[in-house]
Amino acid sequence: QVTLKESGPVLVKPTETLTLTCTVSGFSLNNARMGVSWIRQPPGKALEWLAHIFSNDETGYNTSLLDRLTISQDPSKSQVVLTMTNLDPVDTATYYCARIPSGYFVGSYYYYYYYMDVWGKGTTVTVSS
Amino acid sequence: EIVMTQSPATLSVSPGERATLSCRASQSVGSNLAWYQQRPGQAPRLLIYGASTRATGVPARFSGSGSGTEFTLTISSLQSEDFAVYYCQQYNYRPPYSFGQGTKLDIK
Numbered sequence: 001q002v003t004l005k006e007s008g009p010v011l012v013k014p015t016e017t018l019t020l021t022c023t024v025s026g027f028s029l030n031n032a033r034m035g036v037s038w039i040r041q042p043p044g045k046a047l048e049w050l051a052h053i054f055s056n057d058e059t060g061y062n063t064s065l066l067d068r069l070t071i072s073q074d075p076s077k078s079q080v081v082l083t084m085t086n087l088d089p090v091d092t093a094t095y096y097c098a099r100i101p102s103g104y105f106v107g108s109y110y111y112y113y114y115y116m117d118v119w120g121k122g123t124t125v126t127v128s129s
Numbered sequence: 130e131i132v133m134t135q136s137p138a139t140l141s142v143s144p145g146e147r148a149t150l151s152c153r154a155s156q157s158v159g160s161n162l163a164w165y166q167q168r169p170g171q172a173p174r175l176l177i178y179g180a181s182t183r184a185t186g187v188p189a190r191f192s193g194s195g196s197g198t199e200f201t202l203t204i205s206s207l208q209s210e211d212f213a214v215y216y217c218q219q220y221n222y223r224p225p226y227s228f229g230q231g232t233k234l235d236i237k
Contacts, residue, residue: 114220115163
């Protein structure tokens with residue numbers, strides 16, 4: 001059974017750095033071409049995609065947050081870590097991590113998927129002094 | 130950045146009836162479109178990927194269609210557990226992989 005679990009601080013002060021950890025089970029972060037995304041959802045609002053990382057360490061970021069986000073992974077611990085710097089109250093949200101499934105070959109070319117097939121339950125972060 | 134627009138914002142439908150939700154992309158995303166269901170207090174759940182392929186375990190009453198910039202999610206006969214918020218997401222080639230603002234499906 002594939003599961004993902006987010007963990008991190010519940011309350012963060014403005015200007016501080018947030019570090020969130022996603023611990024996965026049921027699949028390996030070394031698995032060829034699977035990945036993990038982070039997504040957030042402010043209270044009562046829509047989902048916002050933040051970043052992803054693949055087993056080959058390829059990363060992608062939301063361009064509006066590019067200078068504040070860093071995603072990394074430690075396959076030996078089955079963990080993906082997201083750091084976000086210079087927190088602001090508008091960053092208050094539920095933060096989700098989710099698995100990106102393996103893509104597919106067409107001839108010799110490999111196509112990545114970028115949707116998420118299994119989600120964690122989320123962790124709520126409040127930014128307040 | 131590709132902007133995803135969902136309509137309507139809220140849709141009121143009676144149980145057993147058909148619901149049709151729309152999603153429009155600001156530029157073509159091919160068939161790189163997913164639909165998610167989010168029930169209150171829960172994480173999103175993947176319903177459809179590739180615009181029309183149901184995810185594992187998703188009931189056949191859910192179907193997706195469209196390509197390019199216009200997409201539709203249809204629920205053929207609404208069950209009580211289907212009343213939720215639905216999001217579309219494009220994942221065409223390069224980030225950010227934007228979501229729509231959601232459609233809330235209400236009981237009429």
